[in-house]
Amino acid sequence: xPRSNRPRGxxxxxxxxxxxxxxxxxxxxxTETKRGAQYTxxxxxxxxxxxxxxxxxxxxxxxxxxEHLAVWRADGVRGxxxxxxxxxxxxxxxxxxx
Numbered sequence: 001x002p003r004s005n006r007p008r009g010x011x012x013x014x015x016x017x018x019x020x021x022x023x024x025x026x027x028x029x030x031t032e033t034k035r036g037a038q039y040t041x042x043x044x045x046x047x048x049x050x051x052x053x054x055x056x057x058x059x060x061x062x063x064x065x066x067e068h069l070a071v072w073r074a075d076g077v078r079g080x081x082x083x084x085x086x087x088x089x090x091x092x093x094x095x096x097x098x
């Protein structure tokens with residue numbers, strides 16, 4: 001019997017298999033605590049890494065097309081806009097060991 005390529009059902013927002021387009025494009029933003037301060041951590045995929053950055057952890061360049069993390073304070077006193085403007089791009093390994 002030939003197989004059917006017809007969809008069996010639609011995924012809805014309540015399903016576990018549902019994936020948000022923004023999360024697929026930009027990764028899962030999360031909050032982490034390091035040394036008593038809260039940081040917002042945003043993964044940057046290789047496809048979205050379009051500029052060269054210097055990692056504050058090791059001082060080396062993060063080349064174009066390399067997955068990395070954008071990190072900024074989540075609990076800063078200057079406000080969200082200033083904290084976002086002060087974000088830094090880290091190698092994933094450098095952020096883990098920092």
